[in-house]
Amino acid sequence: MSKLGKKSIVLPKDSSVKVEGNTVLVTGPKGSEKILFNEKIFSSKVNEKNEFQIIPNNKKAKNISVLWGTYRSLVNNAVLGVTKGHEKNLEMNGVGFRA
Numbered sequence: 001m002s003k004l005g006k007k008s009i010v011l012p013k014d015s016s017v018k019v020e021g022n023t024v025l026v027t028g029p030k031g032s033e034k035i036l037f038n039e040k041i042f043s044s045k046v047n048e049k050n051e052f053q054i055i056p057n058n059k060k061a062k063n064i065s066v067l068w069g070t071y072r073s074l075v076n077n078a079v080l081g082v083t084k085g086h087e088k089n090l091e092m093n094g095v096g097f098r099a
Contacts, residue, residue, distance in 0.1 A: 003069070004068075004069040004072055004073065005054060005056070005065070005068030005069040005071075005072045007072065008047065008051040008052060008053045009051060009052040009053075009072065009075055009076050009079060010050070010051055011046070011050045011051065011052055011079060012028070012079075012083050013050075014028060014029050014083065015027065015028035015029075015079055015082055015083050016028075017046060017052050017075070017079070019037075019044050019045075021039060022036060022037050022038065022039045023035065023036055023037060024037050024044065024075060024078075026075065026078040026079055026082055027082060028079070028082030028083045029082070029083065030081070030082050030083065030084075030085045031081075031082050032082060033078040033081060033082055035071075035074055035075060035078055037071065038067075040057070041056065041057060041058075041064060041067065042054055042055065042056055042057065042067075042068070042071060043055050043057060052075065052079075054068060054071055054072050054075065056068050
């Protein structure tokens with residue numbers, strides 16, 4: 001069993017997730033992201049608490065458990081990307097640097 005795959009993804013108020021066949025479409029204020037999904041291996045649903053869950057069809061196979069956590073991370077990163085965006089902070093250390 002995947003420890004990470006069991007966790008549900010909390011969706012912010014300004015984002016939404018649509019599942020259509022083998023694609024997951026995540027939309028938010030900063031854009032939209034499309035993720036291809038293998039619908040023969042996984043199914044998904046949105047709870048009444050506005051949480052997105054990925055459910056494997058066969059929990060006993062080891063390679064399915066690995067993919068379960070990977071797909072959950074991909075959807076979570078897409079949700080974070082369309083709501084908060086990407087930010088990278090650089091730290092400059094040393095003598096003689098000018099920024």
